[in-house]
Amino acid sequence: MPDDYVTLRTCPDVHTANVMRSVLAGSGIDALIPHETFASTFPHLLAGSGGVRILVRVVDLERAGELLQQAERASVLETERLSLRQLTEDDAPFILHLLNEPSFIEFIGDRGVRTLDDARRYLQAGPLASYEQYGFGLYLVQLRERGIPIGICGLLKRDQLEHADIGFSLLPEFWSEGYALEAAAAVVDYARVTLGLGRLVAITSPHNERSARLLGKLGFAFERNIRMTPEGEELKLFGAG
DSSP states (O other), X not given: OGGGEEEEEEESSHHHHHHHHHHHHTTTOOXXXXXXXXXXXXXXXXXXXXXXXXXXXXXXXXXXXXXXXXXHHHEEEEOSSEEEEEOOGGGHHHHHHHHTXXXXXXXXXXXXXXXXXXXXXXXXXXXXXXXXXXXXXXXEEEETTTOOEEEEEEEEOOTTOXXXXXXXXXXXXXXXXXXXXXXXXXXXXXXXIISOOOOEEEEEOTTOHHHHHHHHHTTXXXXXXXXXXXXXXXXEEEEEO
């Protein structure tokens, strides 16, 4: 019956509404998106200029709201070609692969991750702890159309730095396609607009010219050389804002 349905959420566009409806359908919740052809059936539920409504049955309302909140916490950003979401322990196999790429070890460092258990511990102590403490962290970068993971990109808060810094690393087979710039630009915008972070920094190894050029395209400028520890490698510090 029409009266059994209520508005769960008003979305900015039909695409967003369809994505949310798919999330609900995957959990067995029937959701509707009314439009002009439903006017005679749902006259009181049609969206005006304010957006596109998602309708669910009253009995599903609470559970549907919880499912969307969980999905939104996990899925952070979308760009034209990419989606960025929070990492989970289920991503341990990919993290094990990425962190042992020669390019990762050369330009970022050897994190000592050699097994799946190591990868899970890395996730627990790094990204997962950061989400809990700061509300942001490193995110999994995936090809939007196929869901293929290609790297990580996001924000870190290190004790040695006053401001959050942006970090990124992609598998080499996905270099030179503009993916790193696309993901990093989305993270910078998210940091400024959603998180309200006015100033961001970044650090690179002295010989990582590829990352330095990308940071320049994002509006970061080299500021000075720093060391994260007294005995550590000298790094380049970039800043923006």
